[in-house]
Amino acid sequence: MIRFDNVTKVYPRSTRPALADVNVNVERGEFVFVVGPSGSGKSTLLRLALREERATGGTVLVAGQDLNSMSSRKVPRFRRQIGAVFQDFRLLPGKTVDQNVAFALQVIGKPSSAIRQLVPETLEMVGLEGKGKRLPHQLSGGEQQRVAIARAVVNKPQILLCDEPTGNLDPKISLDIVRLLDRINRAGTTVLMATHDADTVNAMRRRVVQLEEGVVVRDAEHATYLAATTPSESPTLLEDPDAVEDVEGIDDIGDLDPERFGAEEGR
Amino acid sequence: MKPGFIAGEVWSGLRRNLSMALSVILVTMVSMFLLGLGLLAQRQADTMKGYWYDRIQVSIYLCTDNSLQPNCQGQAATEAQEQSIESQLRAMPEVKEVFQETEAEAFERFKEQFRNSPITGNVQLGDIPQSFRVQLSDPTKYAVVTSQFERAPGVASVQDQEKVLKRFFQIINWITAFSVFLATLMVICATLLMATTIRQAAFIRRREIGIMRLVGASNWTIRMPFIIEMLVVAALGVGLAVGMLWLGLRLIFNLGFNQVILNKALIGANDVWSLTPWLFGGVIVIAVLTSVVTLRRYLRV
Known part of the structure; x- marks a missing residue:
C-alpha cells in the first residue's frame, strides 16, 4: 500500500539528508508506528507519502501510484484517497464541528445529500455525537483531535497518515486517540502513525519502524518503543557552542519566524 | 462544488478582507471613470465635428x-x-x-x-x-x-x-489624451492592487487553503472563490463608474447646457450605455488575468 524503495530526501539548503536510503513496505490494512527522536525524519516520511514533498532519490509508491512521476494535476485526486491528521489539529476556528467535517467533502464536490449522511455518521464513529454544533475552541484537545480524525476519514480513505497526533495531548487522552485509530484500522484503513510517545506504542504492540537521523534502524512486528541509541533528543543543542541556554522567555523569541522577516533572503 | 458553497466562501472572503475589497472597488471605479470620461470626450468631439462641419x-x-x-x-x-x-x-x-x-x-x-x-x-x-x-x-x-x-x-x-473649430477640437483631443493617460495609470494601480489583495486574501485564508489541499480539492476549487471575489469587486467598481458617468452627463451636460441650442450636438446617456460593455469587458479580463497569474504564483500545490 505504501512502499519506500531506497528513498533519499535532501531539503534545499541542507547538507544532511532528512532521509537516507529508506526502505519500508506497508501492506494494505497494516498499522505501523514510525518512531524516533525529533529530526529523525518521521515527518519527512509522511510528507513524502502525502506528496507534500518529492523524494530526492528512490521511489515512493502510495496506493499503487508512483509519486515521483505523478504530475501536479493528479495530486488532488490522489490525496482524496489519503487522510491526514496532525499534532496541531488544523481545524477551522470559525466553523462548527459539523462544518469542519463537511468542509472536506464540500471542497471535493460531494453532493450535499451524501454530506448530510456521512458527517453525523463519522462524528458518531469518532465518539462526538451531539457535539456537531460546537465550535473548536469549545472542545477539549482530545475532542478537537477527534474532529480532525473525523475530517480525515469522512471520505473513507484507504490510507490514514498521522503525524504526532497525540503530541499535544495528555497520556490518557492519547491512549483514547490511538484506540480510535486502531478501530479505524480494524475497519480496513491502512494507518501510518509517526510518534515519539512511548506509552501509546507500548500499549498497542504493533509494527514499529524506528528512524534515526534519516536511517531506518529497526523494523519489527508487535514491538515496543525502544529508547533512541543516541543519548540526546536533540543532539545539535549539545554540540553547538553557540546554542542558547534555557533562558527565561526564550519560547517567545521562537515565535519570530525568520522567514517572515526576510532573514532567509538576506543569506 | 456547489454554487451555494462557493457563494458562501466568496462572501466570507470579502467580509474578512473588506478594506482591501473596498480599495479595489474605488480604484477600479476611478480608473474606469477616467477612461469613460476620455472616451466620452472623444465622442463629444466627433458628434460636434459632424454638427459643425455642416454649418x-x-x-x-x-x-x-x-x-x-x-x-x-x-x-x-x-x-x-x-x-x-x-x-x-x-x-x-x-x-x-x-x-x-x-x-x-x-x-x-x-x-x-x-x-x-x-x-x-x-x-x-x-x-x-x-x-x-x-x-x-x-x-x-x-x-x-x-x-x-x-x-x-x-x-x-x-x-x-474651421480654424477656430480646429483649435477647439485640439483641446478636446488633449483632454481625451490626458484622461486616457491617467486612466492607464489607474488601471495599472488597479491591477497591482488586485494582485496584492489576492495575496492578502490567500494569506488570511491559508488555513482553509491548507486543508483544501490536504483533502484533495482541485486547483480550480481552491482558486475559484478568489477569482469570483475579484470579479464581484471589479464589477462593482465598473458599475459605480458607469453610474457616475451617466449622472455626470445628465447633471452637467443635459441640464446645464440645455438653454443653449446645442442639444443636437451633445452626447447623451446612449453614449454611456454603448461604452458600458467595453468597460465591463475590459475590467473582467483584467480581473481574471490578474487573479489567475497571481494565484499561479502564490498558490502552488
Whole structure:
C-alpha cells in the first residue's frame, strides 16, 4: 500500500539528508508506528507519502501510484484517497464541528445529500455525537483531535497518515486517540502513525519502524518503543557552542519566524 | 462544488478582507471613470465635428473706408467689386450657398450676440464690415476660397471658421489624451492592487487553503472563490463608474447646457450605455488575468 524503495530526501539548503536510503513496505490494512527522536525524519516520511514533498532519490509508491512521476494535476485526486491528521489539529476556528467535517467533502464536490449522511455518521464513529454544533475552541484537545480524525476519514480513505497526533495531548487522552485509530484500522484503513510517545506504542504492540537521523534502524512486528541509541533528543543543542541556554522567555523569541522577516533572503 | 458553497466562501472572503475589497472597488471605479470620461470626450468631439462641419462658413469681409489691410488701400469696396466677388463665388462648384450680410445686419447680429457685454456700447454701425458668408459643399475645401479671394480687390480678409473649430477640437483631443493617460495609470494601480489583495486574501485564508489541499480539492476549487471575489469587486467598481458617468452627463451636460441650442450636438446617456460593455469587458479580463497569474504564483500545490 505504501512502499519506500531506497528513498533519499535532501531539503534545499541542507547538507544532511532528512532521509537516507529508506526502505519500508506497508501492506494494505497494516498499522505501523514510525518512531524516533525529533529530526529523525518521521515527518519527512509522511510528507513524502502525502506528496507534500518529492523524494530526492528512490521511489515512493502510495496506493499503487508512483509519486515521483505523478504530475501536479493528479495530486488532488490522489490525496482524496489519503487522510491526514496532525499534532496541531488544523481545524477551522470559525466553523462548527459539523462544518469542519463537511468542509472536506464540500471542497471535493460531494453532493450535499451524501454530506448530510456521512458527517453525523463519522462524528458518531469518532465518539462526538451531539457535539456537531460546537465550535473548536469549545472542545477539549482530545475532542478537537477527534474532529480532525473525523475530517480525515469522512471520505473513507484507504490510507490514514498521522503525524504526532497525540503530541499535544495528555497520556490518557492519547491512549483514547490511538484506540480510535486502531478501530479505524480494524475497519480496513491502512494507518501510518509517526510518534515519539512511548506509552501509546507500548500499549498497542504493533509494527514499529524506528528512524534515526534519516536511517531506518529497526523494523519489527508487535514491538515496543525502544529508547533512541543516541543519548540526546536533540543532539545539535549539545554540540553547538553557540546554542542558547534555557533562558527565561526564550519560547517567545521562537515565535519570530525568520522567514517572515526576510532573514532567509538576506543569506 | 456547489454554487451555494462557493457563494458562501466568496462572501466570507470579502467580509474578512473588506478594506482591501473596498480599495479595489474605488480604484477600479476611478480608473474606469477616467477612461469613460476620455472616451466620452472623444465622442463629444466627433458628434460636434459632424454638427459643425455642416454649418461651417467662410466669411469674406469687404473693405470699408477705415480698413487698415494693405489690400484695401484705404478705400471701401466698390459696388462693382462686390458684384464681381458675388458672381465669382456663385460660379464656384465648391460653394453651396452665399449670403450677403450688410453692415446694418452685421451690427444687429453683433449687438444680439454680445448683448450682455460692455463692448457693445463702443461699437458703432460701420465698425463691422459687410461680408459674404459662404457655405461650402465640402467644408474641407475652404483653402480654395481663401486663396482665390484673399488678394481680390475690395476684400479686407477671409476668415475660415474651421480654424477656430480646429483649435477647439485640439483641446478636446488633449483632454481625451490626458484622461486616457491617467486612466492607464489607474488601471495599472488597479491591477497591482488586485494582485496584492489576492495575496492578502490567500494569506488570511491559508488555513482553509491548507486543508483544501490536504483533502484533495482541485486547483480550480481552491482558486475559484478568489477569482469570483475579484470579479464581484471589479464589477462593482465598473458599475459605480458607469453610474457616475451617466449622472455626470445628465447633471452637467443635459441640464446645464440645455438653454443653449446645442442639444443636437451633445452626447447623451446612449453614449454611456454603448461604452458600458467595453468597460465591463475590459475590467473582467483584467480581473481574471490578474487573479489567475497571481494565484499561479502564490498558490502552488
